[in-house]
Amino acid sequence: MSLPTNVDAVVFDRDGPLVETGSGLSRAESARCREHGHEFGDEQKQLLIARTLEAGGDAMAEYVGLAGAGPTPAAHLADLVRRELKAGAPALPGARRIVESLIDHGVPVAVASNSPRHFVDAALGSAGLLDLFDVIVSAEDAPRARPSPDLCLAACRLLDAAPEPSAAFADSRTGVASAQAAGMVVVGVPSVPGTVLDVHESFAALAGEALVAWAATCTTRFAMAENIACSDCGDCRYDLEDIVQDARDSTLSAHAL
Incomplete structure (x- = not known):
């Protein structure tokens, strides 16, 4: 598998890869x-x-x-x-497991959707996934809809993440084009079986063993930095937090909306 395991964040393309609607x-x-x-x-x-x-x-x-x-x-x-x-719209197989695994490994997650916010909330709520996402970007939150990168860039910004080291899950060509324009690594999970998406890796479902294994090994460089302890005193948390914030600011500066 060629997907990176060290990412800033993971953004799911609307509710499509997550919910059966x-x-x-x-x-x-x-x-x-x-x-x-x-x-x-x-x-x-x-x-x-x-x-x-x-x-x-x-x-x-x-x-x-x-x-x-x-x-x-x-x-x-x-x-x-x-x-x-x-x-009622159930969660797709593997959806909750993938998202929870990423969260458990300190990887920030978000949903970015072309749909109105009340539809996104209703879909995720019906599937029992709404509680997993602190950041949801919908049609009202960006000046341009997909295939523009605006939604993906807005989600990354709200997560304090840079687009290039981040991954996006897309189920359509429109979602793929948006994530690619943002400079993200794109994971394809086609909602129409047999659809060929021009992505880094494509999977038939979120429940695939290879994808589950990837999520279980993912981490974020910010989480890694925050866990570093000073070799002299072991108590430099506040200095490290400043370093991490400086890194976030520098990587985001080139992608301000």
């Missing part, structure tokens, strides 16, 4: 497409993955021949998402 949404959109004489398959699912509600609604409206329908497609898509989350 796609199947119910796909069923609903499939029924809608059939009403207009169209099929809904993996290619059409790609029109929705990792997009904003507005962009996803517009793409589907164009596909079924309703382009220019104004805010109605986005409102329809938002209603489908609400129904899906109300019905």
